């Protein structure tokens with residue numbers, strides 16, 4: 001997001017140069033530009049701020065904080081071994097910076113750029129002003145392929161490729177760390193959050209931390225990606241067949257560049273055609289990750305309003321709280337929808353196609369606006385990443401103005417991806433008994449209503465004009481790059497085997 005970042009301040013050469021590394025969604029040691037830069041300063045320290053604004057925002061869930069705390073614990077140890085104290089402070093960012101300024105006179109604030117929610121955008125504007133007023137130089141670096149102050153979308157994919165191919169950064173061996181006391185990490189309970197966590201029977205979540213991220217990455221590129229494209233669509237196979245790197249990418253326990261380079265290296269090295277085929281499909285999705293984040297970076301308002309304003313007013317007045325509650329509880333009477341929702345609520349993860357079906361059902365069958373359903377889902381997804389999330393919410397709700405309307409039939413999804421009813425039986429054991437509710441809406445009537453409304457808007461001049469603007473600003477371009485990962489040696493140029501089950505077309509997942 002474009003913001004008023006402080007211009008470099010002249011710092012007197014006699015003054016000690018002290019750096020504060022501000023960790024946000026980059027909880028790692030390797031491939032971390034601010035850390036590499038901090039190693040060159042007279043003294044340095046790190047800080048992670050647990051902001052009350054985050055804990056209070058409607059997208060927050062304690063599983064997010066749990067993942068962060070799990071990631072901070074080993075990171076603090078690793079940094080301490082290299083001489084850098086990593087402080088973890090609870091409070092709003094400006095007061096925390098004020099107090100750190102008193103304790104440790106930092107002249108430079110070093111961080112990665114963040115493409116976050118509205119509140120982080122506003123906070124960053126305030127931090128930039130604070131830095132200017134206090135003669136602190138704030139330096140920020142990109143950590144994904146997202147480009148700040150992008151002038152035009154053309155050529156974006158090539159820039160992405162060149163950033164991802166650039167050398168990754170080794171972890172600094174040592175720092176001139178400031179003599180600051182790092183107290184114990186706060187607990188979830190002390191921060192007022194509980195009822196989740198890796199050890200919690202009520203909600204076991206995926207393990208956080210840099211080591212876990214690399215274990216997941218290595219296992220996937222060294223063999224786990226073998227049947228990736230066949231496993232993607234069914235909730236039965238996706239859980240183990242997808243990479244499961246999303247939460248690690250969202251919190252930066254591994255950098256996108258490292259994931260990309262490990263993937264490319266594995267493609268180049270493997271003699272297994274099926275593995276190379278799976279990895280190429282995966283490599284393409286890494287680019288989509290940044291492609292979607294770029295949309296929010298370029299237009300922060302898409303978190304709150306339709307990409308195409310022609311669709312404003314379509315659903316707002318029709319919000320049915322009973323439908324919403326039934327959808328959230330997995331009690332809609334549509335077993336595939338309910339099984340997906342219950343599984344998501346129990347695990348914090350769901351595969352792409354089933355996420356899309358949940359949203360399509362809420363937005364079309366139940367005619368609920370994507371804002372409130374999106375906030376609810378953001379709390380359920382451990383990997384909540386605002387740029388991907390809000391773009392996908394709108395895409396599956398038909399409000400981008402430039403995508404084909406796709407209304408998923410829960411019945412067809414069950415037939416295609418859970419033909420024996422194994423997934424449904426696991427999550428909705430009462431299905432087929434009197435305890436299970438009847439369908440909350442009549443599918444035929446509900447879908448007809450949704451189509452009439454959406455196509456009614458699409459036919460208007462306003463919608464056509466707005467579609468051109470959205471396409472110009474956000475639509476994907478022909479990049480000149482092969483669609484799904486580059487082919488590096490002749491070994492890889494043999495024809496890939498035909499997938500037995502078709503993977504979702506990129507059109508389904510991307511615009």
Ligand SMILES: Cc1cc2nc3c(=O)[nH]c(=O)nc-3n(C[C@H](O)[C@H](O)[C@H](O)COP(=O)(O)OP(=O)(O)OC[C@H]3O[C@@H](n4cnc5c(N)ncnc54)[C@H](O)[C@@H]3O)c2cc1C
Pocket residue numbers: 242243244245246247249250282285286288289290292350351352353355356359381383384385386388389392393396509510
């Ligand atoms: C309504 C909706 C909301 C979503 N919200 C999020 C979100 O908050 N955070 C998030 O990371 N993903 C989100 N996704 C995209 C996708 O469902 C997840 O990235 C994927 O399921 C994560 O599992 P994985 O890491 O095993 O994926 P894999 O299939 O192994 O993919 C690898 C990585 O590629 C990226 N990726 C995969 N699919 C997509 C996609 N369609 N668009 C953009 N990037 C993609 C992700 O970074 C993912 O970790 C959403 C999808 C929908 C339909």
